[in-house]
Amino acid sequence: MIVRQKDEVKVVEWGNGTSHRFLLEADGMGFTLCHTVVRAGTKSWLQYRNHLEACYCIAGRGQVVTADGAVTHEITPGVMYALNEHDSHFLIAAPDTDLDLISVFNPPLLGDERHKLGDDDCSEY
Numbered sequence: 001m002i003v004r005q006k007d008e009v010k011v012v013e014w015g016n017g018t019s020h021r022f023l024l025e026a027d028g029m030g031f032t033l034c035h036t037v038v039r040a041g042t043k044s045w046l047q048y049r050n051h052l053e054a055c056y057c058i059a060g061r062g063q064v065v066t067a068d069g070a071v072t073h074e075i076t077p078g079v080m081y082a083l084n085e086h087d088s089h090f091l092i093a094a095p096d097t098d099l100d101l102i103s104v105f106n107p108p109l110l111g112d113e114r115h116k117l118g119d120d121d122c123s124e125y
Contacts, residue, residue, distance in 0.1 A: 015115035
């Protein structure tokens with residue numbers, strides 16, 4: 001059995017927020033579990049080419065937008081979104097509040113992955 005408290009886990013500054021990484025590859029569970037905070041007012045162009053990700057919103061507000069801008073989904077507490085096709089997307093936190101997500105990655109993360117955010121291409125890992 002694995003039991004961890006938030007103040008005991010690896011914290012990674014991923015670019016526009018933080019990721020508390022509760023489960024990693026070394027734990028042998030086959031997935032990663034994170035508490036991800038997206039800072040208020042930020043916009044991140046992201047893609048996971050090597051992982052599938054599902055996120056469940058527990059606090060705050062934001063949007064997940066397709067890379068072409070054609071579809072916008074409002075993210076509020078109780079909403080889940082899953083990037084089941086390695087989708088390139090924009091993750092946007094509302095201007096006045098952080099966006100808190102519980103994130104699951106498969107296959108699991110090693111632990112130190114972070115984004116390299118820029119305007120000309122999406123960040124990936």
